[in-house]
Amino acid sequence: MSLNVSVHEICEYFGTGxxxxxxxxNMIRDMFKMGYFGGEFST
Structure with missing residues (x-):
């Protein structure tokens, strides 16, 4: 099962811009050195 949520819906839910x-x-991705094909954080 796949759950897709848009960025707009996430921002609206948390009340952020x-x-x-x-x-x-971007700060979190840089801090953890996460890449699109990084094996450590992918399922």
Whole structure:
């Protein structure tokens, strides 16, 4: 089963702006050195 949620829906749920959410997600990806094909954080 796959669950797809748009960025807009996530921001609306948490009451945050899309640019703030994008900036924070970039910081988290950089902090954990996560890449699109990184095996450590993928299922």
């Amino acid at each position: 899309q640019s703030t959410t994008s900036q924070k997600s």
